[in-house]
Amino acid sequence: MGYWLTKAYSIDLSKEILLTLLNDVKVVDIDPEDAIQYYTALYHKVDFFISDDKKLQRQAFPSLPIYSIESFLKMFS
Numbered sequence: 024m025g026y027w028l029t030k031a032y033s034i035d036l037s038k039e040i041l042l043t044l045l046n047d048v049k050v051v052d053i054d055p056e057d058a059i060q061y062y063t064a065l066y067h068k069v070d071f072f073i074s075d076d077k078k079l080q081r082q083a084f085p086s087l088p089i090y091s092i093e094s095f096l097k098m099f100s
Contacts, residue, residue, distance in 0.1 A: 027092055031100070061089070
């Protein structure tokens with residue numbers, strides 16, 4: 024996500040945004056496959072999931088929406 028932020032904003036503002044997000048984000052260490060990550064996120068009751076996998080986005084549950092990186096950045100900028 025840092026890559027996308029630095030494309031849209033200055034490095035200093037990107038760092039500030041990331042540090043602000045890290046105050047509200049819980050990082051969970053799991054297998055790298057999107058589906059496993061998604062179900063792990065469901066288990067941990069996170070608020071949203073970020074993935075550019077279109078198929079996974081279509082299969083999302085209403086209780087855990089999946090946002091693309093671009094839509095997530097638009098939503099929180």
